[in-house]
Amino acid sequence: MAQSKPHILIIEARFYEAIADEIANGAIAEIEASGATYERIAVPGVLEIPTALAVANKAVADGKVSYDGYVTLGCVIRGETTHYDIVAGESARAIMDLCVDHRLAVGNGIQTVENEAQAWARARISEKNKGGGAAAAALRMIELKQKYGQ
Secondary structure: OOOOOOEEEEEEEOHHHHHHHHHHHHHHHHHHHHOOEEEEEEEEOOHHHHHHHHHHHHHHHOOHHHHHHEEEEEEEEEEOOOHHHHHHHHHHHHHHHHHHHOOOOEEEEEEEEOOHHHHHHHHHOOOOOOHHHHHHHHHHHHHHHOOOOO
């Protein structure tokens, strides 16, 4: 059961450092505005996010840590190869599988874009603020879990 103030784990891929910082800034601002607390962990890239989510969730199940929800953040920019499709598709599938199988409250803020300009437009707090949107989604899912006693 969630605490009065939710505690959230932000899992962020740091492959594009500057974009990652901006996405995280949006998420943190949203979490702080709600009165929730957070911790951050970093992984090298988006493909590592599902494993980090699974490891953190196992630690929660084992009583080693306590998180009410998660925010996943990262950016995948299409390149010259099909690697983009693998990274975007496999990370999204794995996160969704974990969410459904374990009823996790997750806000997925992984950006999948064609180019750096699209990434910045989605990352900037002054524009689409997808980090803030992901945090808001996690907070809403925490509320939903509380409503149903999970």
